[in-house]
Amino acid sequence: MARSALDEVTDTGAFDRSPSTFRSSVSREDASARFPAVPGRYHLYVSYACPWASRCLAFLKLKGLDSAIGVTAVKPIFERTKDTDDHLGWVFPATADEEPGAEPDPFNGAKSVRELYEIAAGSGPSNYAGKPTVPVSLDLPVSPAHQRRNQHNGICFFSLSVSPPINPMLQVLWDKQLKTVVNNESSEIIRMLNTEFNDVAGNPGLDLYPPHLRESIDEINELVYDAINNGVYKCGFAKKQGPYDEAVTRLYEALDKCEEILGKQRYICGNQLTEADIRLFVTLIRFDEVYAVHFKCNKKLLREYPNLFNYTKDIYQIPGISSTVNMEHIKKHYYGSHPSINPFRIIPAGPNIDYSAPHDRERFSA
Numbered sequence: 407m408a409r410s411a412l413d414e415v416t417d418t419g420a421f422d423r424s425p426s427t428f429r430s431s432v433s434r435e436d437a438s439a440r441f442p443a444v445p446g447r448y449h450l451y452v453s454y455a456c457p458w459a460s461r462c463l464a465f466l467k468l469k470g471l472d473s474a475i476g477v478t479a480v481k482p483i484f485e486r487t488k489d490t491d492d493h494l495g496w497v498f499p500a501t502a503d504e505e506p507g508a509e510p511d512p513f514n515g516a517k518s519v520r521e522l523y524e525i526a527a528g529s530g531p532s533n534y535a536g537k538p539t540v541p542v543s544l545d546l547p548v549s550p551a552h553q554r555r556n557q558h559n560g561i562c563f564f565s566l567s568v569s570p571p572i573n574p575m576l577q578v579l580w581d582k583q584l585k586t587v588v589n590n591e592s593s594e595i596i597r598m599l600n601t602e603f604n605d606v607a608g609n610p611g612l613d614l615y616p617p618h619l620r621e622s623i624d625e626i627n628e629l630v631y632d633a634i635n636n637g638v639y640k641c642g643f644a645k646k647q648g649p650y651d652e653a654v655t656r657l658y659e660a661l662d663k664c665e666e667i668l669g670k671q672r673y674i675c676g677n678q679l680t681e682a683d684i685r686l687f688v689t690l691i692r693f694d695e696v697y698a699v700h701f702k703c704n705k706k707l708l709r710e711y712p713n714l715f716n717y718t719k720d721i722y723q724i725p726g727i728s729s730t731v732n733m734e735h736i737k738k739h740y741y742g743s744h745p746s747i748n749p750f751r752i753i754p755a756g757p758n759i760d761y762s763a764p765h766d767r768e769r770f771s772a
């Protein structure tokens with residue numbers, strides 16, 4: 407049966423995230439490539455709840471790619487993906503009215519992200535045994551029958567999980583033409599969005615991974631991914647005290663370090679916005695509303711860190727970014743989708759922070 411992140415805990419009780427499955431690239435330079443950068447061909451499947459998918463959404467907005475790449479968001483709470491097994495995962499609403507912010511799958515009529523992975527695998531229903539995650543882009547051979555059924559143009563980013571152990575993650579970059587996932591690894595999808603669609607981007611001049619800052623971005627990404635982005639999951643999904651203690655110590659060491667850096671400069675790699683800021687932001691914006699409670703990251707709250715808190719408001723207020731933050735989906739998802747952590751699915755009332763409130767970050771010159 408398909409797996410989910412809650413199954414990714416080792417015998418030591420530590421959360422151990424499995425790598426993304428679909429790792430192809432869209433190419434701007436090579437029109438004969440399997441995935442040329444054609445506007446309208448690709449579609450991004452996301453969840454507004456998911457920090458990884460939200461990175462992709464932020465890039466789509468910042469680069470002005472909304473009209474070149476469509477987006478479909480799933481429902482926030484995991485549901486049964488099939489009647490025939492107990493897998494819980496990302497599902498689409500049956501109608502556009504069912505869940506504000508979520509929409510039915512416009513191209514495949516899929517009920518779940520798991521089903522998208524199965525289509526991409528060209529293997530028909532119930533053969534995908536990974537974790538169906540979002541975002542995703544698939545790169546598997548598809549049968550002629552699948553190709554005939556998939557003459558739409560567009561990309562989807564999603565992730566899902568099918569049977570036996572596949573984890574259908576959500577952030578999926580989907581190729582409407584070949585009806586397959588191009589890629590479901592958000593760190594790679596954002597790099598493609600940064601450069602490969604510049605011929606059709608509204609903001610082609612924005613480079614969020616500029617050559618002169620790459621070393622510093624790579625270094626920060628490594629720290630932030632392991633200790634913060636994935637670190638909060640390691641705290642929340644730990645099944646023994648030791649792995650939790652280790653993860654929470656590393657998390658707060660990394661947050662302290664970021665707090666110190668942000669006391670000297672506007673952004674995490676200098677006075678210029680880069681992908682490292684987007685990658686840090688997606689976790690910070692969920693911190694006090696979700697991770698502090700649901701994942702036991704309560705040693706200190708984000709709003710007790712003056713620089714990190716104002717920095718989060720600063721990024722949130724960049725045009726386009728607030729539209730990628732759907733706090734209702736975020737809270738519904740985490741509190742409602744992990745029954746072993748929150749069995750009664752009660753959503754805490756607070757703290758309802760206003761991230762559009764004033765901040766003090768303009769004091770750093772660009």
Ligand SMILES: N[C@@H](CCC(=O)N[C@@H](CS)C(=O)NCC(=O)O)C(=O)O
Pocket residue numbers: 409410411412426455456457458459494495496537538539540541565566567573574575576577590591592593
């Ligand atoms: N490394 C992946 C992680 C993606 C991921 O884990 N996505 C989660 C949503 S936050 C997912 O879809 N999980 C599906 C599940 O647990 O069943 C990326 O950055 O793209």
